[in-house]
Amino acid sequence: GAGVSQSPRYKVAKRGQDVALRCDPISGHVSLFWYQQALGQGPEFLTYFQNEAQLDKSGLPSDRFFAERPEGSVSTLKIQRTQQEDSAVYLCASSLATGSDPYEQYFGPGTRLTVT
Amino acid sequence: AQKVTQAQTEISVVEKEDVTLDCVYETRDTTYYLFWYKQPPSGELVFLIRRNSFDEQNEISGRYSWNFQKSTSSFNFTITASQVVDSAVYFCALRAPPTDSWGKLQFGAGTQVVVTP
Numbered sequence: 001g002a003g004v005s006q007s008p009r010y011k012v013a014k015r016g017q018d019v020a021l022r023c024d025p026i027s028g029h030v031s032l033f034w035y036q037q038a039l040g041q042g043p044e045f046l047t048y049f050q051n052e053a054q055l056d057k058s059g060l061p062s063d064r065f066f067a068e069r070p071e072g073s074v075s076t077l078k079i080q081r082t083q084q085e086d087s088a089v090y091l092c093a094s095s096l097a098t099g100s101d102p103y104e105q106y107f108g109p110g111t112r113l114t115v116t
Numbered sequence: 117a118q119k120v121t122q123a124q125t126e127i128s129v130v131e132k133e134d135v136t137l138d139c140v141y142e143t144r145d146t147t148y149y150l151f152w153y154k155q156p157p158s159g160e161l162v163f164l165i166r167r168n169s170f171d172e173q174n175e176i177s178g179r180y181s182w183n184f185q186k187s188t189s190s191f192n193f194t195i196t197a198s199q200v201v202d203s204a205v206y207f208c209a210l211r212a213p214p215t216d217s218w219g220k221l222q223f224g225a226g227t228q229v230v231v232t233p
Contacts, residue, residue: 003160033220042120042207042223043161056218089159095219104151105221107161 002026004108006092012114013082021077021111025094032075033105034067035091043091049075082115089113118143120210122224129231135195137227139208142189145169149211150184150191151221156204164206167191198231205229 005024013019025032030051035043036059046065048056051072060067064083069075079086089112093105119142129135141150152164165177167184174183183192195202205228209221 031219035221040225042209042225043221044223045220048218048220050218056220059220091161093161103219104163104166105219106163107153109158109160112159 004092004094004106006090006108006111008111009109010112010114012116015083015115016081018078018080019082019113021079021090021113023075023077023092023094023108025073025075025092026106027073028096029094029106030072030097031095031103031105032069033093033095034075034077035093036061037089037091037110039088046077046090079113082113084115087113087115118145118210118212118222120208120222120224122208122227124227125225126228126230129198129229131200131231131233132197135198135202135229135231137193137195137206137208137229139191139193139224140189141191141208141210143210143212145212151209151211152182152191152193153207153209153223154204155207155226161207165193195229198229200231200233203229203231 007022032049034046037043045059047067049069064080066078089110091110093107095105096103121140148169150167153161179196181194205226207226208224
């Protein structure tokens, strides 16, 4: 079946531009996570959605970062006024359910953002 | 606070050699889950294995095996008879109980595995 897809795969933005990164989770997956992966590092949590509700945004680095999932499926991560330190790979992951079951997270291929 | 440490930055082996990746974690939770993910050059993180904190039985799955030792907070991963296709970055990850963290993963910095023919 189809996995998690993300678009665009690559994005180059000039400093100060706004960008929008899209994530299409696996159909039926309730949970959706965004992670940021800097070069040579492990992914770091940004935010979490359960259906359309954003339940945790503790990892968002600044108020320039905004995420939404209005209908509980597709999610968009928006970065306003991009800075060079925003350059990273942004990974989206979805999971079947929440609760106590440790369902694994399925990751998309990521969007590599380069801010020049 | 949770922390995952992968001290090995890169490991280079010749095909058919075994590779063991080290992972040490810190957590105050009594219930937690540990994962290994593989990230090939394509960039997508691929789930490999999961272990919960109350099951220290070590297992083998194909060419993969793992050694979970709660007493030393280690969760090491071994690839037996490595192949060129195993070349990737491998991440160890820790997940706290969902009631506290919604299941978000805490990753280590990763270990680059290079397998040469």
